[in-house]
Structure formats: C-alpha cells, structure tokens
Amino acid sequence: MKSIKNKVAIVGIGLSGFSKDCKKTELRMACEAIKDALDDAGLTPRDIDGMIKQTDDSADEHAITSAMGMPNLTFYGETRWAGAPCGMVMQAATGVAAGACHTAVIYRAVNGGSGLRSTPSMRSSGQLSTADLLHWAFHSPFGLMTEQGAVAMLAERYMYEYDIKKDQFGPITVTCRQNGAKNPNSAYFKKPITMKDYKESKMVTDPLRALDCYEKFDAAAAFIVTTPERAKYLNHPPVMILGAAQGSVPETENMCGYYRDDVTGLPEMAVMGKRLFKMAGVKPKDIKFAQLDDAYTPLVPMQLEALGFCKKGKGVNFCGDGKKIKAGGRLPVNTAGGSLGEGHIHGMNHVIEAVHQIRGTATLQVKNAKIGLVATGAGGPAGGLILGR
Amino acid sequence: MEYVKGVPLLRPYIDYDNQEFWLAHREEKLVFQKCTYCGKIIHRPKPMCPACLSTDMEWIESTGLGTIYSWTTFVYDRAAYPGIRVPYIVVLVEMSEGVRLVSNIEDVTSEEMYIGMPVEVFFDKVSDDLTLPKFRKRKVKK
Ligand SMILES: [Zn+2]
Numbered sequence: 001m002k003s004i005k006n007k008v009a010i011v012g013i014g015l016s017g018f019s020k021d022c023k024k025t026e027l028r029m030a031c032e033a034i035k036d037a038l039d040d041a042g043l044t045p046r047d048i049d050g051m052i053k054q055t056d057d058s059a060d061e062h063a064i065t066s067a068m069g070m071p072n073l074t075f076y077g078e079t080r081w082a083g084a085p086c087g088m089v090m091q092a093a094t095g096v097a098a099g100a101c102h103t104a105v106i107y108r109a110v111n112g113g114s115g116l117r118s119t120p121s122m123r124s125s126g127q128l129s130t131a132d133l134l135h136w137a138f139h140s141p142f143g144l145m146t147e148q149g150a151v152a153m154l155a156e157r158y159m160y161e162y163d164i165k166k167d168q169f170g171p172i173t174v175t176c177r178q179n180g181a182k183n184p185n186s187a188y189f190k191k192p193i194t195m196k197d198y199k200e201s202k203m204v205t206d207p208l209r210a211l212d213c214y215e216k217f218d219a220a221a222a223f224i225v226t227t228p229e230r231a232k233y234l235n236h237p238p239v240m241i242l243g244a245a246q247g248s249v250p251e252t253e254n255m256c257g258y259y260r261d262d263v264t265g266l267p268e269m270a271v272m273g274k275r276l277f278k279m280a281g282v283k284p285k286d287i288k289f290a291q292l293d294d295a296y297t298p299l300v301p302m303q304l305e306a307l308g309f310c311k312k313g314k315g316v317n318f319c320g321d322g323k324k325i326k327a328g329g330r331l332p333v334n335t336a337g338g339s340l341g342e343g344h345i346h347g348m349n350h351v352i353e354a355v356h357q358i359r360g361t362a363t364l365q366v367k368n369a370k371i372g373l374v375a376t377g378a379g380g381p382a383g384g385l386i387l388g389r
Numbered sequence: 390m391e392y393v394k395g396v397p398l399l400r401p402y403i404d405y406d407n408q409e410f411w412l413a414h415r416e417e418k419l420v421f422q423k424c425t426y427c428g429k430i431i432h433r434p435k436p437m438c439p440a441c442l443s444t445d446m447e448w449i450e451s452t453g454l455g456t457i458y459s460w461t462t463f464v465y466d467r468a469a470y471p472g473i474r475v476p477y478i479v480v481l482v483e484m485s486e487g488v489r490l491v492s493n494i495e496d497v498t499s500e501e502m503y504i505g506m507p508v509e510v511f512f513d514k515v516s517d518d519l520t521l522p523k524f525r526k527r528k529v530k531k
Pocket residue numbers: 424425426427428429438439440441442443
C-alpha cells in the first residue's frame with residue numbers, strides 16, 4: 001500500500017504558555033502560535049498554502065488568512081474532538097504528500113481557562129451542535145454532563161474487570177507532574193506532587209480525584225508541515241512523519257463509549273495503532289518515548305494496552321510506581337508533563353514535545369530519541385503519529 | 390435525587406430516529422429498537438441496523454430488569470450538572486435484553502453500590518412534561 005511515510009516533515013512548532021485568563025481572543029492566540037511556528041521554521045505567511053483546523057475552534061481558517069495576510073491558501077479542512085491534534089497533522093500531511101498543498105499549518109487556540117469550554121457543558125455557551133445533542137442526549141437528562149463523570153464510569157468498570165485498586169492511577173499523575181515541574185513552560189513548573197498529595201486530593205467523580213483530571217487553561221499551539229525537499233532549507237532538521245492515522249469504530253464517542261462489548265478497550269485507539277505501526281513499519285518495542293493522552297489518568301494504561309505496549313489489563317502494572325514511564329525508564333511518557341503536568345491544550349503540546357524529543361531540544365531529553373509516538377483522543381475518536389529523524 | 394429549583398432541566402433531543410424511545414416514557418414504558426429483519430436489539434436508537442443495514446425497525450417493551458454495569462457518584466459540584474444536588478449517582482445498566490442504558494439509581498447510597506447489582510426500572514415524573522426511566526435495587530428470588 002502506498003503511504004505518506006517519509007514524505008512529509010514537521011518543520012515548525014509554536015506553543016503559548018498556559019494561563020487561567022490570558023485576556024486575548026482565540027483568534028489572536030491562534031495567530032500568535034502560528035507566527036511562532038513560522039518563525040521557528042523560517043517561513044512567512046506567504047509560504048502557507050494549506051491549513052487544517054480543529055472543528056470546535058472559534059478562530060476559523062478564513063479569519064486567520066485575513067489576520068495574517070496569507071494570500072496563497074488553496075487547501076483547508078478540519079477534524080474534531082480529542083484525537084484531532086494527530087488527525088490534523090495527518091490530514092495536512094496527506095495534502096502535502098498528494099501535492100494538494102506544499103506547506104500547511106495546523107493550529108488550536110482555546111480559551112479553556114477563562115472562556116468557553118471546548119466540550120458541551122452546562123457552563124459553556126449552551127450552544128451545542130446537533131451532533132453534540134445526539135451524543136449527549138442519552139446522558140445529560142440524568143446529570144451525566146461532564147468528562148470527569150463520563151470517564152469515571154469507564155474507570156470504575158476498568159478497575160472491576162482487572163482488579164485495579166484505589167490509588168493505582170496515582171503514579172501516572174505524579175510522573176506527569178514531576179516531568180512538568182522541570183519544564184519552564186509548564187503551568188506546574190517547580191510544582192511537583194507526591195503520592196501523598198494524590199491521596200489527599202478531593203474526590204470529584206468517584207473513583208476520579210481532582211489530580212486524576214486535567215485543568216482547563218487558555219492556550220494555543222501550531223505546527224507546520226512541508227516536503228522533505230523544502231525542509232532542507234529551513235531552520236531545524238526535519239522531524240519526519242513515519243506513520244499517521246485516525247481511529248473511529250462503532251460506538252466511538254467522546255469519553256462515553258458505553259455501548260460496546262468492551263467499554264475499557266479503546267477499540268478506536270487499537271484500530272488507529274494497528275494502521276500507525278504498519279505504516280511506520282515498526283513495533284511498540286522500537287518506540288523510544290510516548291506522548292499519551294493523559295487528560296484523565298485511567299486513559300493512560302488503557303492506551304498502553306490498546307497500542308500494544310502491554311497485554312490487555314496490564315496497563316496499570318506497566319505504569320506501576322512510575323519507574324518504567326518516567327524519564328530514563330523503559331518507555332518515558334509525557335516528558336514535558338502532558339495535560340496533567342504541563343497544561344491542557346487538547347494534546348497539541350504532546351505533538352510539540354515529540355518534535356522537541358526528535359530534534360534533541362527537549363528539557364527532559366530522552367537518550368537516542370530517534371523514534372517516538374504520539375497518541376491523542378483516548379476514550380474517543382483517536383489520532384496517532386509516529387515521528388522520527 | 391434532589392433537583393435544584395431554578396436550573397433548567399436538561400431535556401432529551403428528540404428526532405425521527407429516537408422519538409419512540411423518549412415518548413414511551415410518558416406511558417411509563419421502557420422500549421428498545423429491534424431490527425425487524427435480523428432481530429438485533431439496539432440502544433441507542435439508530436436510523437439503520439448496524440448488523441444488517443435494514444431500516445425496518447420495531448419497538449419492543451423491555452422487561453425493565455437489568456444489572457449495574459458501571460456507575461459513578463458525582464461528588465464535586467463543579468464537575469457535576471448544577472441542576473441536581475451533589476452527591477448523586479449515575480449508572481450504566483445492562484438490561485436483560487443485552488443493551489446498556491445510562492440512568493440514575495434511587496434509594497441506594499454510594500457505599501451500597503456495586504457492579505452486578507440487580508436493578509429494575511421505575512418512572513420518575515421529573516416535571517409536567519418530562520418523565521425519565523430510572524432504577525431501583527431489585528430483590529432477586531433465591
Ligand atoms: Zn438487522
């Protein structure tokens with residue numbers, strides 16, 4: 001099968017800080033992140049002819065071409081929900097590989113801390129799309145309105161099926177926070193936590209504690225992809241896309257896949273992973289680091305299982321006390337902190353950290369980080385990338 | 390469950406695919422979609438049978454009997470629906486027909502909850518124009 005392997009490179013990245021109220025519009029945040037990514041690459045707005053946005057973002061492609069003076073946009077599209085960061089990269093890369101565009105930008109900008117929430121909730125604008133209504137209508141009349149509640153029911157079943165004990169998700173959030181504590185861009189810089197903090201953290205939606213769940217921030221991020229030929233003339237060594245895939249299967253839904261045989265199996269992540277590893281021509285044991293969706297701690301072991309890093313039901317054992325997944329471990333996870341330890345911008349920062357690792361510019365640099373994996377959208381529509389040199 | 394006065398009730402989004410499910414609650418009936426062609430019982434309602442792609446659907450009345458498949462207690466109000474006083478329990482019930490349903494359970498505390506608990510449906514007239522199927526613990530004859 002023909003694929004996009006080695007046909008597209010990530011050449012520019014931009015990431016804002018994480019603020020509870022940055023006093024900027026989402027359009028301005030998006031433009032600033034895109035400018036940072038252009039500067040990082042050594043490109044200008046005139047070079048951009050492709051653009052992929054996240055469906056839920058308020059800053060649309062036309063507003064951005066106007067705000068940034070982009071006269072050459074001829075390819076654009078969108079995808080949505082938590083798998084989007086990797087999915088958007090894949091779609092932009094597909095455009096580049098097919099020759100539909102030459103240099104494409106991917107962005108997200110969300111006033112998650114100060115303004116609208118990106119997911120339907122009573123505290124958001126109240127403006128839900130028809131698709132949201134269909135997905136949530138069977139849950140919201142019963143008070144199941146938040147991701148924390150939705151994931152809690154998955155976690156409860158997961159604990160039941162695999163005999164997982166209370167507090168066993170704790171080392172995941174502790175590891176992410178320890179990584180983030182060393183990252184100057186993190187909202188939690190110099191603020192590591194211990195298992196004691198975890199155990200004292202308040203119960204939110206039983207069995208999830210506050211420290212099992214990400215916090216919302218105002219943040220923005222952007223990446224630029226182009227051909228390997230153009231990448232030679234830009235600022236950084238290219239980070240090559242070796243594999244890219246999305247995943248959706250029957251009853252895939254944002255955090256609420258309650259209606260399938262196995263509710264703890266992340267089948268959309270499994271179908272995505274299968275395609276991803278096949279395209280890249282590698283196996284889980286070849287992966288030197290993984291940036292995983294850590295919006296909620298139970299999703300991390302579920303992803304390790306779905307992606308084949310360990311057997312079904314063994315994800316919590318794999319994470320253990322954190323030894324295997326911390327920097328220097330067998331599979332360093334979320335080396336900049338991820339959503340729990342750096343800040344939440346819906347997995348965009350996970351892609352950025354993977355680029356840093358491959359470039360060799362990460363704060364917690366993994367030795368010989370020549371190939372790494374990013375997964376976004378655990379518990380919902382999935383996206384994944386395998387990146388390398 | 391205690392509803393908070395003044396916060397709007399969340400209503401189901403009713404369309405041509407799912408209206409039989411929601412409207413049956415007014416007659417205190419719990420119904421599920423059944424594919425007339427292959428017999429698959431489906432929930433949530435769909436425009437087409439995912440097993441055989443037939444659009445011929447009928448609606449069957451549920452036994453109302455099920456077991457708890459999973460559950461959570463909303464403890465912290467800022468992660469909960471503000472229209473219901475915390476703590477409240479949301480359950481995922483596996484019905485005897487083989488389909489699962491999100492709902493609430495009444496007269497049971499968090500401490501008493503467990504996966505596998507037998508439950509049965511009852512109808513809660515939440516307001517003049519909204520009746521919801523909810524569950525209670527069911528005694529099982531030995
Ligand atoms: Zn059928």
